[in-house]
Structure formats: structure tokens, C-alpha cells
Amino acid sequence: xxxxxxxxxxxxxxxxxxxxxxxxxxxxxxxxxxxxxxxxxxxxxxxxxxxxxxxxxxxxxxxxxxxxxxxxxxxxxxxxxxxxxxxxxxxxxxxxxxxxxxxxxxxxxxxxxxxxxxxxxxxxxxxxxxxxxxxxxxxxxxxxxxxxxxxxxxxxxxxxxxxxxxxxxxxxxxxxxxxxxxxxxxxxxxxxxxxxxxxxxxxxxxxxxxxxxxxxxxxxxxxxxxxxxxxxxxxxxxxxxxxxxxxxxxxxxxxxxxxxxxxxxxxxxxxxxxxxxxxxxxxxxxxxxxxxxxxxxxxxx
Amino acid sequence: xxxxxxxxxxxxxxxxxxxxxxxxxxxxxxxxxxxxxxxxxxxxxxxxxxxxxxxxxxxxxxxxxxxxxxxxxxxxxxxxxxxxxxxxxxxxxxxxxxxxxxxxxxxxxxxxxxxxxxxxxxxxxxxxxxxxxxxxxxxxxxxxxxxxxxxxxxxxxxxxxxxxxxxxxxxxxxxxxxxxxxxxxxxxxxxxxxxxxxxx
Numbered sequence: 001x002x003x004x005x006x007x008x009x010x011x012x013x014x015x016x017x018x019x020x021x022x023x024x025x026x027x028x029x030x031x032x033x034x035x036x037x038x039x040x041x042x043x044x045x046x047x048x049x050x051x052x053x054x055x056x057x058x059x060x061x062x063x064x065x066x067x068x069x070x071x072x073x074x075x076x077x078x079x080x081x082x083x084x085x086x087x088x089x090x091x092x093x094x095x096x097x098x099x100x101x102x103x104x105x106x107x108x109x110x111x112x113x114x115x116x117x118x119x120x121x122x123x124x125x126x127x128x129x130x131x132x133x134x135x136x137x138x139x140x141x142x143x144x145x146x147x148x149x150x151x152x153x154x155x156x157x158x159x160x161x162x163x164x165x166x167x168x169x170x171x172x173x174x175x176x177x178x179x180x181x182x183x184x185x186x187x188x189x190x191x192x193x194x195x196x197x198x199x200x201x202x203x204x205x206x207x208x209x210x211x212x213x214x215x216x217x218x219x220x221x222x223x224x225x226x227x228x229x230x231x232x233x234x235x236x237x238x239x240x241x242x243x244x245x246x247x248x249x250x251x252x253x254x255x256x257x258x259x260x261x262x263x264x265x266x267x268x269x270x271x272x273x274x275x276x277x278x279x280x281x282x283x284x285x286x287x288x289x290x291x292x293x294x295x296x297x298x299x300x301x
Numbered sequence: 302x303x304x305x306x307x308x309x310x311x312x313x314x315x316x317x318x319x320x321x322x323x324x325x326x327x328x329x330x331x332x333x334x335x336x337x338x339x340x341x342x343x344x345x346x347x348x349x350x351x352x353x354x355x356x357x358x359x360x361x362x363x364x365x366x367x368x369x370x371x372x373x374x375x376x377x378x379x380x381x382x383x384x385x386x387x388x389x390x391x392x393x394x395x396x397x398x399x400x401x402x403x404x405x406x407x408x409x410x411x412x413x414x415x416x417x418x419x420x421x422x423x424x425x426x427x428x429x430x431x432x433x434x435x436x437x438x439x440x441x442x443x444x445x446x447x448x449x450x451x452x453x454x455x456x457x458x459x460x461x462x463x464x465x466x467x468x469x470x471x472x473x474x475x476x477x478x479x480x481x482x483x484x485x486x487x488x489x490x491x492x493x494x495x496x497x498x499x500x501x
Contacts, residue, residue: 046467047429054432058379067367067379067433104378106367107453115337117452150384150408150430170499178491182408182480183384185430232498236490241430242409242483243469274431 005084005286006091009140012280012288013095015300016144017072018103019293020278021064024055026292027212028189028250028275035187035240035247044245051240051273062103066274069105070146072096072127075210079137083284088140089129096120096127108149130203140282143210143292151188151272154180157202160264169194169266170229176268177233177249182242185272187250189213190233193267196257202267208253209271222254229254240273250275306464310358311402313422319470321477325426326466330444330459331360331405335383337455339391341448346398353447354459357400363388363407365454367433368443375443377460381433382407385425393417405468409480419476426468439465 024032032055036048058065074092078085097120099105109123110116121127134141156176160168173192180188193204216223229252239245250273259265279291290296302322307315309329319325332354334342342352366380385406388395392410395401396417403423404414407430418424428436439462447457471479 043469050429050432050435050467054381054429054435057438058434061434063434063437064367064379065433066431067365067381068383068431069367069379104367104369106365106379110452117454119452153384167500171496171501174491174495174499178487178495181484181487182430183386185407232495235494236487238483238487241407241427242480244483244486272431 005284006087008286008288009088009282010091010095010098012282012300013092013142013144014099014102015296016142016278016280016290017095017099017105017146018062019290019296020144020146020276021069021103021105022062023059023293023295024065025212025275025277027214028273029055031213031250032187032273035250039245039247041239041243041245043243044239044247047240047243064103064105065276066148066272067106068148068150069103069108070148070276071108072121073130073145073147074127075130075132075143075145075207077132077134077141079134079139081138081284082140092127092129093122096122105146138284141279142282143277143279145210145277148272148274151184151270154184155269157198157265157267159198160266162262162264165264166194169264170232172266173229173268174232174236177238178236180270181238184270185274186238186242187240187247187273189271189275190229190249190252191269191271192229192252192254194254194256194265195259196265197260197263198265198267200257201265202269204255204257205267205269208255209269209275210277211253213251217254222256226252226254309360311360312358313402316402316422316424317474319424319473320475321470321473321479323470324466325468325470326464327360327403327468328463328465329359329461331362331462331465332356333362333364333366333456333458333460335363335365335455336387337451338448338457339388339395341451343391343394343398352399353457358402360403360405361395361401362405366437366458368453368458375446377437377440377443377458379433380437380440381431382428382436384408385410389414396421396423409471409483412478412481415472415476415478415481418472418474422474424470424474425472427471428466428468436465439463
């Protein structure tokens, strides 16, 4: 039973990686369509049309949306009562290797010291796994989040003083977006984490990118900040691929943690328009439910 | 804004006709090069050695493709452009020493590249970033691949393309730079419109 379960998780994870890299999540696709409809700058409209046409072909032909299929990252929530917890790392590593040749994905794991590309998207600590334990649960939840390099370059984190506070965090965001301009493949998705320590702020920023577009923070003040920042960055007029236009960002998602009395940390994460993420749930009886890409539920088995 | 259909090798006079905003569809041979490719090419040329392919009149593409081998032949699966800014450190010298006529990428390049385009007769053009499958449709054949020891993304892929585009000219051979103008406008908006709204 448990070895069957391992096989099921591996097979489903390969599908998850394929779906993530070849089919945009519905919320992202919808946001891009809305951006195209709202756009009156012809250069910007042409960019958005090319993006949407590309996604249509990628989905139809089962090919990666973007040649940069990212560094492979998984967000894993594991129920305290889910079996074979200890095997999950090996299973996800094996799924990564198989997906790399089956989809295919571009090998993107490079040794920092020797510069050698491992060729199969695995390496030291890679695929990276972010773990979370779900109390009173026997369910496994995996999100595949292949992260492209272009939108990683302008990511930033900084610790402000409490006196500088939110005002300086806002400036930090608009400055970074203005500086990045066309480089992270706008229209981008922006994640902002505030508080904690610098690494906590960055982790919150990254995790905020998992939240679907259109779902605002459950904290009303943060939801308001998200709207304010979105309007500010869009008023910069960078536009799709920096050719000008109305939509520089599709969303700004913010989260915060309690901070140290002496610090006010901020982490800023970018995702390109090809915001690839795909989530599934696995039940202990081996049943699999694909959440982001519901189409997979029909293909499964 | 005019539309051109060009074929490699591209002559200097053909390149000098192009202006920022023009659209080009390119046929012929393009060669991929990213950071490591540019770096290796320049160090080989500095030692007086020649490159695996004569780049004069050709186009260099900032791209690390997804590829697969089918019946012993390489096939391009997805091949959109990568961020060109990373190649700014190499490009001016690369244009000077190779005679390449067209640089294709995304996100814009800086003033050193623009100066080299003006001096040696070259252009920088953009293709929609991330639109990798769309780009690969124009790629008819992998002619050859060199420097695979650098890894698939950084290797030099020599590709035959047909009507690759639309490519928008972002730096022309007069040195005009679309993204530099955008930079000025973004900075103006940041300082005059955005800062006052957040109390700066």
C-alpha cells in the first residue's frame, strides 16, 4: 500500500510539474485577458496578444509556456497523520528528474562553484521544498512552483527602522518596480512580506505569490495596501514588457508577521506573467485531487 | 513604423534603414548566446582563435532553449528570449569583433550597446518575453550545437529560422534607444506622480 502510494505521488507530481509549466493557472490567464481588453496602447496590446496566443499554443501542444521552466520548488503541506512523510523528499526529487525528460523541462540547476549544470534539475538542496505540518489532518497538499530567473533578479529585501515603517516600505516597492522596468517580464505579480526578520519577510513575499489573483488578504488593512500599491506601480506606465501601457502588475499580494520592536523588515518578490503554479491534494487512500488545474482530474488514471 | 522581412546574411545598408519601432521578420541563421556564450566567444577572440561559426551578417539571440532529441536530431521545443541586460557587459565588444548585425532579446540594453550599434551598423530587437512556443514555431531546424559543455541553456545553438517575428527594433543604428526613453519617462512619473502620493 505505502509503496503504491509513493508511486501515485510521484506520478501525480510529474503531472503537476507538466501542468505548471505548460498551462497557466486560470486566475492568471483571466487577468491577462482583462489587461488586454483594458489596454489602448497598441504596442502593449500587441505584447499581450502575443502572450495569450503563446499560452494557447503551449496548452494545446503540451509544451512549456516559457523556455525558462524555472528552478524547481515545491510547497508541501503534510498532514500529521499522512503516511510515508519521510519518503516525500525522495519522491519529489525523482518526479523532478522524470518530468525534466518527459515534459521536457530545461535543465536549470547549476553548481555554484563548478558552474556545471546537473542536467536533470536536481542538485544540492534542489528541488527546494518548503514544509508545513497540518495538525489533525491526514492529507498531503503539494504545490509545484517552478521559478523563472528573469523575475528573480529584481527581488529584494531590506530592514527599515520602525520610524521609517510602512511609508518607506511603499517607496521600496515603487523604486524596485521602476528600476526593474521591463526586465522581469511584466505584467508581473508582486509579493510583499512585511515584519518578522529579513528572511521571514522574504518567505512571506514568496508565499504571497501562491495566492490567486483576485483573492485579497483577509486582513482588511493589508487588502487596502495591496490595492494602493497596485495602483501606484501601474501608474509608472512601464506596461507589458516595458513598452508602456496600463498594466505593469497584475496583482500585489501582501502578508505580514509580527516584527521585532527594533526592526521593520520588508521582502519583495516578483513573478513574471508566466506565473506557474499548480496544486494538488493527495489522500491517504491514494486518491488525488488536482486543485489549480482541474482538467488533470479527467486525465488522471 | 515600417515592416521588413530580412534574410541573413544581413547587409549594413539593410540594417541602417531600420528605425526604433519598426517590425522585422527574420529568416536565415540565428545563433543563441547568453552570459557564458558571450564570455567564451570574447575570450576565444582575444586569444586570436575563431568562433565555431562566422557571425558576420547574422543575428545573435539571447536565449536558452528547451530542446529534445528525436530520432537523433535536436528539436527546439520552446525558445523565447532571456533578459538582455545581463549581456550588456559583453555586447559592444561582441558586435565590434564578430560583425553580427542583429541582437535579439528582451527587456532592453544600455548605452554601450547603443553606441556599438551606431558605430558598427547593428540593431537590437525584442521578441515578447516568455512567448517561447510562439518563437519556436519559426525555428525550422537546429543546424548545429556547439559548447554543450556549458549546459543546454548556455550552449551555442545554431538555428535556421523562417519569418521569426514580430521583432520590434528597440535600438537602431543611429543609436536611438527605445528603453532609454522609457527609463526617462518611468523615472519622471516615479518622482513627479508616485512619490507625492506616498509622502516623499
